[in-house]
Amino acid sequence: MSRILYQGENQITNPYKKKTHEAVDVVKKWNQQDAIIAHSSGTVVMIQKGMKHAPGSTGNKSYGNFIKIKHKDGYYTLYAHLRDVYVKKGDYVKRGQKIGYMGDTGNAYGVHLHFELRKPNEERINPEPYLDRDLPGEAGKKYYQAYDNYKKYWLPNVAIGSQDYAGNYNNPIGGIYADALEMRVHDLNKHCWLPWVKDRNDYAGNLGNNIDGVQIKNATYRVHLRHGSWLPWVYKVDNTNEGYAGIYGKEIDAIQIK
Numbered sequence: 001m002s003r004i005l006y007q008g009e010n011q012i013t014n015p016y017k018k019k020t021h022e023a024v025d026v027v028k029k030w031n032q033q034d035a036i037i038a039h040s041s042g043t044v045v046m047i048q049k050g051m052k053h054a055p056g057s058t059g060n061k062s063y064g065n066f067i068k069i070k071h072k073d074g075y076y077t078l079y080a081h082l083r084d085v086y087v088k089k090g091d092y093v094k095r096g097q098k099i100g101y102m103g104d105t106g107n108a109y110g111v112h113l114h115f116e117l118r119k120p121n122e123e124r125i126n127p128e129p130y131l132d133r134d135l136p137g138e139a140g141k142k143y144y145q146a147y148d149n150y151k152k153y154w155l156p157n158v159a160i161g162s163q164d165y166a167g168n169y170n171n172p173i174g175g176i177y178a179d180a181l182e183m184r185v186h187d188l189n190k191h192c193w194l195p196w197v198k199d200r201n202d203y204a205g206n207l208g209n210n211i212d213g214v215q216i217k218n219a220t221y222r223v224h225l226r227h228g229s230w231l232p233w234v235y236k237v238d239n240t241n242e243g244y245a246g247i248y249g250k251e252i253d254a255i256q257i258k
């Protein structure tokens with residue numbers, strides 16, 4: 001399995017070399033083409049579209065169509081020479097989500113993916129050790145975030161265990177993402193518990209619908225009620241009143257996880 005190709009295995013056709021090629025070039029094994037997936041979850045911070053095959057071009061043109069994603073702790077991944085781009089600037093993409101299709105736009109010698117990994121200061125480091133692993137900034141740190149149903153976007157990540165909380169008081173939340181945790185939420189509009197989700201494979205919630213209950217396995221958590229206050233910390237998951245955070249019928253506008 002590859003973390004950058006939709007199907008099949010990576011075959012590196014041109015490795016990282018400091019100063020001359022600060023990226024790896026990858027094709028699907030046996031020189032085949034494939035869709036490109038996001039290596040890790042993050043926000044699309046830059047795209048370039050409408051470019052053609054342009055041997056000898058320089059600067060951003062040499063990348064052809066490309067996507068740049070900002071990840072947790074500020075690391076970036078960049079996917080260049082794409083034939084198609086499926087995302088827009090500002091999109092939050094999940095790990096494994098299809099974001100484009102391999103091509104030969106820009107200064108490409110043939111159809112392949114030019115994949116870069118950049119530190120928060122934009123220094124390009126060798127992506128090869130991370131092709132099938134978490135990015136360097138991600139190991140050991142776990143975060144969660146909430147979706148603001150009024151502003152209609154995902155609020156910033158908050159570290160699990162920190163004093164901070166996820167949410168904006170008075171704005172109901174419609175979804176929660178959390179690293180490593182298994183959780184589900186109760187949909188206030190549909191009056192039912194939504195499916196359990198785990199890690200960042202999916203979020204808990206129906207964006208746009210308000211939440212009036214939260215359950216998180218193996219965590220200590222509490223919620224804040226809109227026009228109300230913080231409810232007591234919850235330490236377990238079951239179908240008693242102490243086994244979830246929230247009050248049915250009351251909108252939740254913030255969550256805190258320890």
Ligand SMILES: [Zn+2]
Nearest residue numbers: 023024025114
């Ligand atoms: Zn390259």
